[in-house]
Amino acid sequence: MAARTEAVSGDDAALSVRGLTVDLPKGMERAHAVENISFDLKRGQILCIIGESGSGKSVTANTIMGLLPKLIPVSSGAIHLDGTAIIGAPAKKLRGLRGRVVSMIFQDPLSALNPLMTVGEQVTEVLTAHGVGTKASRRQRAIELLTEVGLPDPELMYYQYPFRLSGGQRQRVMIAMALALEPTVLIADEPTTALDVTTQAQILKLIRDIQRRKGMSVMFITHDFGVVAEIADSVVVMEKGRVVEQGSAEQVLKSPTHPYTQRLIAAVPHLTGEDRAAQAKASNETILKVERLSKTYRSGSALFGSQRIVPAVKDVSFDLAAGRTLGVVGESGSGKSSLGRLLIKLQDSDGGRILFEGRDIANLSESEFRPLRPRIQMIFQDPFASLNPRSTIGQILTVGPVAHGMPYAQAREEARALLAHVGLDAGAFGRYPHEFSGGQRQRIGIARALMFKPKLLIADEAVSALDVSIQAQILKLLDQIQRETGVSMIFITHDLRVASQICDEIAVMQKGQIVERGPPSQIFLNPQSAYTRELVAAIPGERPRSTPPAAANF
Amino acid sequence: MRGFLLNRLSQSLVLLLIVSVIGFVVLNLLPGGPLAQFGLDPSMTQDDLNRLKEQLGLNRPLWMQYLDWAWRLVQGDWGHSFRDGAPVLDVIGRHLVATLLLMGSSTVIAIAIGTWIGIRGATHRYSIFDYLATVGAMVALSIPTFWFGLVGIYVFSLRLGWLPAGNMYTIGDGSVLNYLHHLIMPSIVLALVHVAIWSRYMRTATLDVISQEFVKTARAKGLSERRILMKHVVGNALLPMITLAGMQLPSVLTGALVTETVFTWPGMGRLFLDSLGYSDYPVVMGLLMFSAILVVLCNLLADIVVAIIDPRIRLS
Numbered sequence: 001m002a003a004r005t006e007a008v009s010g011d012d013a014a015l016s017v018r019g020l021t022v023d024l025p026k027g028m029e030r031a032h033a034v035e036n037i038s039f040d041l042k043r044g045q046i047l048c049i050i051g052e053s054g055s056g057k058s059v060t061a062n063t064i065m066g067l068l069p070k071l072i073p074v075s076s077g078a079i080h081l082d083g084t085a086i087i088g089a090p091a092k093k094l095r096g097l098r099g100r101v102v103s104m105i106f107q108d109p110l111s112a113l114n115p116l117m118t119v120g121e122q123v124t125e126v127l128t129a130h131g132v133g134t135k136a137s138r139r140q141r142a143i144e145l146l147t148e149v150g151l152p153d154p155e156l157m158y159y160q161y162p163f164r165l166s167g168g169q170r171q172r173v174m175i176a177m178a179l180a181l182e183p184t185v186l187i188a189d190e191p192t193t194a195l196d197v198t199t200q201a202q203i204l205k206l207i208r209d210i211q212r213r214k215g216m217s218v219m220f221i222t223h224d225f226g227v228v229a230e231i232a233d234s235v236v237v238m239e240k241g242r243v244v245e246q247g248s249a250e251q252v253l254k255s256p257t258h259p260y261t262q263r264l265i266a267a268v269p270h271l272t273g274e275d276r277a278a279q280a281k282a283s284n285e286t287i288l289k290v291e292r293l294s295k296t297y298r299s300g301s302a303l304f305g306s307q308r309i310v311p312a313v314k315d316v317s318f319d320l321a322a323g324r325t326l327g328v329v330g331e332s333g334s335g336k337s338s339l340g341r342l343l344i345k346l347q348d349s350d351g352g353r354i355l356f357e358g359r360d361i362a363n364l365s366e367s368e369f370r371p372l373r374p375r376i377q378m379i380f381q382d383p384f385a386s387l388n389p390r391s392t393i394g395q396i397l398t399v400g401p402v403a404h405g406m407p408y409a410q411a412r413e414e415a416r417a418l419l420a421h422v423g424l425d426a427g428a429f430g431r432y433p434h435e436f437s438g439g440q441r442q443r444i445g446i447a448r449a450l451m452f453k454p455k456l457l458i459a460d461e462a463v464s465a466l467d468v469s470i471q472a473q474i475l476k477l478l479d480q481i482q483r484e485t486g487v488s489m490i491f492i493t494h495d496l497r498v499a500s501q502i503c504d505e506i507a508v509m510q511k512g513q514i515v516e517r518g519p520p521s522q523i524f525l526n527p528q529s530a531y532t533r534e535l536v537a538a539i540p541g542e543r544p545r546s547t548p549p550a551a552a553n554f
Numbered sequence: 555m556r557g558f559l560l561n562r563l564s565q566s567l568v569l570l571l572i573v574s575v576i577g578f579v580v581l582n583l584l585p586g587g588p589l590a591q592f593g594l595d596p597s598m599t600q601d602d603l604n605r606l607k608e609q610l611g612l613n614r615p616l617w618m619q620y621l622d623w624a625w626r627l628v629q630g631d632w633g634h635s636f637r638d639g640a641p642v643l644d645v646i647g648r649h650l651v652a653t654l655l656l657m658g659s660s661t662v663i664a665i666a667i668g669t670w671i672g673i674r675g676a677t678h679r680y681s682i683f684d685y686l687a688t689v690g691a692m693v694a695l696s697i698p699t700f701w702f703g704l705v706g707i708y709v710f711s712l713r714l715g716w717l718p719a720g721n722m723y724t725i726g727d728g729s730v731l732n733y734l735h736h737l738i739m740p741s742i743v744l745a746l747v748h749v750a751i752w753s754r755y756m757r758t759a760t761l762d763v764i765s766q767e768f769v770k771t772a773r774a775k776g777l778s779e780r781r782i783l784m785k786h787v788v789g790n791a792l793l794p795m796i797t798l799a800g801m802q803l804p805s806v807l808t809g810a811l812v813t814e815t816v817f818t819w820p821g822m823g824r825l826f827l828d829s830l831g832y833s834d835y836p837v838v839m840g841l842l843m844f845s846a847i848l849v850v851l852c853n854l855l856a857d858i859v860v861a862i863i864d865p866r867i868r869l870s
Contacts (some may be wrong), residue, residue, distance in 0.1 A: 067773055099776030106774075110766035115866060116789050124776045125785075162867035177775060 013080070014185050014217035015041040015064065017104075018312075020077030020087075022059055022068065033059040033072055034241045035200035041185065046211060046218040048228045048249070052264070052467040053438075057221045064219075065104055066094035069304035082184045101128050103178035107190040109170035110196050113162040117174050119146070120158035126180040137503065145176040150206060167332075175206065182214060189221045196331035196494065201538035203232055212372065215473075225465065226267045226497070226541030229253055237261045252546040267472040270499040271539065275519045276325075276504050287455055287488045288320040288343075293352035293362070295335075295342055312338040315352070325482065327495055327503030329535070335512035336492045340460045344455035345369055357455070363532050374404050374452035381461035383441035387433040392446055393419070393427040401451050411451070418447040422477060453485075460492045475502050496539055497533040500524060508532045562857065564771055572841075573607055573846040574627075576722040578620050581835060588612055588835040627843065637829075638668070643841035645825070653821035655733070657810065664748030665799070666766065671749070672756020673788065676764060687753060695749035702743045703816035710739060720818035740817040744788040748802070755798055757792040793864055800856020804848040824868035 017040075032267065034056040040228040042423060049057045062068050064079055066086065079086040082101055082217050086094065100265040106112045113122060123142040127133050131140060135248040149172040162170055171191060178186055185345045188207065192200040208231050211218050221229060228235055232249040237258065256262045277306070295313040312335045320326050332338040341347045341438070343354060345361065354362040380386035382390035387396055402408055416426045422443040434443060442462065449457055463471040481503060482489060500520045501508050507517040508531065516529040527533045582588070592598055610623065623748045624738045632642035663695065663704060675684040711719035718724070723732050763769065764787060772782045811823035822841070828838040863865045 017595070065774055067770065095776050095778065098774055099778070105775040106767060106771065107765060112771045114768045114772070114786050114790070116793075117785075125772075125777065129775060129777045129781065163866045177771075426683065 008139075012042055013030055013040040014043045014082055015219065016078075016080045017060070017064070017530050018062070018078045018080075019052075020063065022063055022072055023075045025289065028110075028294045030241065031139040031427070032075075033035040034063075034238075035240070036077070037241075039236045039243060039246055041217050041219050041235070044215045044502060045209070046220055046231050047234050048222055048232035049236045049237065049238060050222055050225065050228055050264075052223060052469065054240070055238040057238050058189055059229050059241075059395040061104065061189050061219065061221055061305050064187060065102065065187075066091070067104075089141070095429055096130070099178075099183070100130050100181045101183055102185040102187060102541040103181075104169070104189065105174045105178050105191045109167050109174055110194070112174055113546050117161075118158065119162065119165070122162075123158075123173070123177050126177055130181060132181065141180065141450055142176075144207075146173070147178055148179070148210070149176045151176070164212040164238050166194050166199075168202060168348060171195065171199075171203055172206070175210070176202075179210065179214075183216070184216050185219060185251045185533075186211070187219045187221070191220075191221070192227065197540075198226075198331065198534055198538040200540065201245070204540065207231065212359070224267055224540060225253070225468075226539065230540030237264070248285070263469060267469040268330045268474070269468070269472070269495070269498055269501050271524045271536075272502045273522075275521050276502075285322045286319050287322045287357060289353075290319070290343070291317050291353040293317070293339070293342060293354060294350045295338055295347065296350055307451050311390035311512050313342060316512075316514055317352075318507055318514065318517060320456075320488050320490065322488055323486040324483065324504045325491055327499035327506040328490060328492045328509060329494065329499050329506060331494060331510035331535075335510075336494075336509050337460055338512075339509070340378070340458050340490065344458055352422075353408050370541050372428045374400070375455045377452050377454040379457060379458055379459040379462045382465055383438050383445055384433075384465075386445055387441060389433055392430055392432055394446070396444065397429075397448055397451050400448070402451070413449065415447070418443075418450055421481075422447045422450075422519055425475050437470075439473060442470075442474055443477065446474075450481065450485075454487060457487050458492070458527075461491060461494065462491070462507060463498060464493065464495065471498065478502060483509040496524070496535060508535065557860075563853055566854065569850060570843070570846055572637045574624060574843060575620065575841060577842045578599070578623065579616070581838060582616055582619075584833075588636070588833060590833045596668035608732045610814075623839070632840045632843075635829075635837050637832055637837075642836050645823070645837055646840060646844055648724050648824045649820060649825040651815075652819060652825070655737060656721070656740055656744065656819055656821055660737055660744040661748065661802075663741060663745040664752055667745070668749045668752025668793075669756050669795075671753035673760050673783070673791070675753065675757040677783065679761070681695055683839070684757075687757075691750035694746045698812070699743060699747060700812050700816050702746055703740070704815060705706050706743055707816070708738050713849060720816075722819055741814055743816075751809060752795075752798075756791065760787060763787050763790045789863075793860060796860050796863070797856050800852045800859075803852040803855075804845060 009350065018038050020037050021035050024031060024033045037056075037060065038069040039047070039049075040184065048058065051057045064081065064086065064205065068074070074087055078494075081097065084097065084101070086179065113119075117125075120139065120142050124138040124221060125143060127138045127141060128518045132138070138541075143154045143158055145158050151157045151169060151172050158333070162173070174191075186207075191207070192203050195203060200468045207218065207220070209214065209319075220227075220231065228249060234248050235246060235252040236243055237252065237256075237260065239260045245252060245256060245261045252261060253265065256265055291312055293316045294311070295311050296545075297310040298308070316335075316339060318326065328339060330334045338347070342349045345364070345366075349362050352362060355370065361372060391399075392414060394412065398408060398411040399419070401411045401414070406414075407535075410432070412429075415484065416429055419426055421430050424440060424443055424447075428436070428440075428444070433444070436444065445462075463474050464479075466474060478489070480492075481487065491499065491503055496506075500523075501522060503517055505517065506523045507528070508523065509515070510531050516523065516532045519526070521531060522528070524536055529535055556627045567824040586593075588610075589603060589612070592603060592606060608782055611619060614622075619644050623633065628641075632646075634641055673689050678684055682736075718736050724736075763780065769782060769786055772786045777785075810821070810825060813819070814821045814823040815827070820844045825837070828834075828843050
């Protein structure tokens with residue numbers, strides 16, 4: 001595809017990458033991590049590099065930082081950072097550039113800070129490493145930076161340890177560190193992916209504001225076109241180590257030319273604001289009715305010292321009709337996953353009733369509930385961790401039904417049929433989980449749940465770990481299965497866009513309570529609670545249809 | 555923190571109680587009983603033995619003996635040795651110094667060298683150094699300590715004559731140099747296996763930390779490799795090692811039976827063996843309680859040190 005390779009005049013680009021090829025060790029799925037990529041980051045602009053997992057976007061960032069592991073060497077190409085050639089530069093010179101001319105922030109703010117050092121020490125360390133200032137002036141500067149990134153009470157924050165901070169606050173500390181020496185280029189590697197949607201909106205705004213104020217150039221790596229729409233000036237689209245398309249944000253988002261970009265943009269879930277068409281098999285019969293369900297976590301000892309009490313689920317009530325899907329959305333800590341575990345009785349509730357097909361299962365003992373287990377099944381978030389690596393797919397699928405009394409021959413036949421049904425070939429039966437991709441594993445997870453012919457499926461963040469294009473396929477599969485089998489679903493997710501794709505009704509949870517419940521049209525177009533409004537407003541790259549198109553970002 | 559300490563202390567007391575009951579009962583179940591050694595003395599008549607039993611209160615029911623013993627123990631009276639009538643605490647104290655000297659020096663050697671080998675092995679992973687360190691550790695772990703001791707004595711004492719073959723000092727020469735001279739071989743022999751263990755754990759811990767994201771952050775900040783290692787890697791890698799040290803520390807004070815025997819070192823390990831052979835019940839029970847208390851205290855100490863170093867534990 002026509003990737004623009006002519007050099008922008010030297011002064012115009014803060015960062016220019018030309019013909020960069022980085023090899024992968026032999027025996028990997030492809031020969032190069034990135035192959036012959038070229039792009040420019042113009043001064044004072046935000047360049048988004050977008051691609052799915054394995055597209056080589058993080059390798060590109062690490063190459064620019066000089067942080068590539070020795071195992072994967074640069075084989076050809078040139079990188080100029082603020083006029084300085086990076087490739088082949090001695091390690092000492094690169095070290096002098098890092099943190100001073102180019103800084104980087106990472107995806108996971110939980111692990112990116114040293115747990116044993118205070119915030120202040122970690123910020124001043126950048127200045128110390130480059131021999132800037134005196135001890136007192138460095139402290140002064142650190143507090144200035146902490147103020148600049150909007151951290152509360154910077155004087156106190158200086159002495160805090162990272163574990164005391166929320167995810168968003170830690171990411172602010174990372175940004176403060178990256179800004180310490182006012183670098184020309186800031187590289188942000190998926191800096192908001194691990195954050196809640198409202199926090200993500202704040203961090204994006206902070207990066208944009210700082211970039212404008214300082215005239216900094218930002219290379220922003222993401223997999224989310226919503227984020228691109230929110231902040232990008234120009235975009236580079238990567239697929240399997242190659243640049244397939246680049247151009248201004250408007251151009252790429254509105255009229256993508258490469259089929260991969262088109263597919264990627266089409267796969268991005270958008271707020272529909274439209275209610276889902278009623279299912280043929282849906283009825284008005286209520287399959288699940290939850291009344292004032294509660295769960296409180298207690299930690300520490302009641303006898304000695306302080307006890308911590310966290311109400312995870314508080315007086316939650318809802319009902320679900322057969323063949324319908326209820327979305328449970330909320331940010332981390334809202335209690336949505338706890339609710340899921342209570343419903344499938346992986347955890348006992350403290351109070352309230354769970355009426356499943358009219359029978360209260362909340363207080364059933366494990367042995368009383370066991371015969372009912374096949375009828376309520378769960379699909380888990382992590383398709384890598386939720387399948388036993390030492391069992392074949394056949395064993396994974398058949399072990400449950402056989403334990404519940406199905407003859408093995410029958411279980412095997414049904415497993416093969418189901419594998420075909422979820423889009424895998426029957427040969428998968430004898431293979432092991434590691435031979436499958438994330439999306440395929442999630443299909444196996446769905447087949448496993450369906451083996452029991454359940455009445456109710458609980459999907460806990462079932463598509464959150466997947467790339468958008470795979471995500472769209474799995475959502476389609478779940479929809480199709482519901483239409484065919486009439487199974488009811490509770491779809492737990494943090495992503496409102498995803499919820500809007502598949503749910504008949506959405507319950508918004510905050511601090512253990514349902515703050516609003518209604519069809520997607522109400523939640524997205526006419527939210528009743530302040531919290532829902534905040535959540536909807538924070539979705540990157542989305543403007544609900546009720547707002548005039550002039551307010552749209554692109 | 556206060557709640558945590560109270561909690562751990564109460565657990566420890568229960569543990570000590572259980573250890574003391576089990577120890578006391580098992581010891582009294584042994585054939586021969588507490589006066590077996592006295593019975594071997596041909597000059598002792600049955601009357602003498604009975605009188606002795608009466609004197610020592612050994613004819614009372616076992617539970618009463620236990621309560622009496624435990625009550626005295628709590629008050630600081632650990633009883634008297636059957637062998638020479640010396641107070642048990644004095645006997646332990648005398649041997650403790652010898653053990654401290656030997657185990658202390660070998661532990662310092664082990665931790666210093668083991669830490670260095672571990673870190674270097676992790677930072678130079680799969681290098682010749684790492685390979686040799688791995689093989690060396692395997693060798694040190696698979697060959698018993700006494701073999702190293704005997705080889706050491708043969709080479710350095712018999713053949714070369716550089717180092718003494720045993721004992722803590724030459725009788726009549728109480729100089730510091732003389733002590734040190736005697737200390738060299740046993741402490742190195744004893745350190746061998748600890749270097750091996752410590753370096754392996756340290757290597758794993760360091761590798762764990764090196765792959766952490768915050769180390770990458772430190773590189774991205776432009777820090778030198780040396781500073782990254784000293785400030786970010788080592789501190790975090792030592793955290794799990796403190797717990798390991800807490801578990802190893804009690805053995806520093808309870809002695810090394812084999813090494814002490816090979817080098818005729820008058821430490822706690824030898825005392826335990828000798829006391830058992832002599833059916834010296836008060837000393838055996840005293841040693842049992844002493845090591846139990848040490849284990850409990852050292853683990854508690856390790857937890858406290860971790861809590862002080864790791865802010866996450868300190869404040870939660």
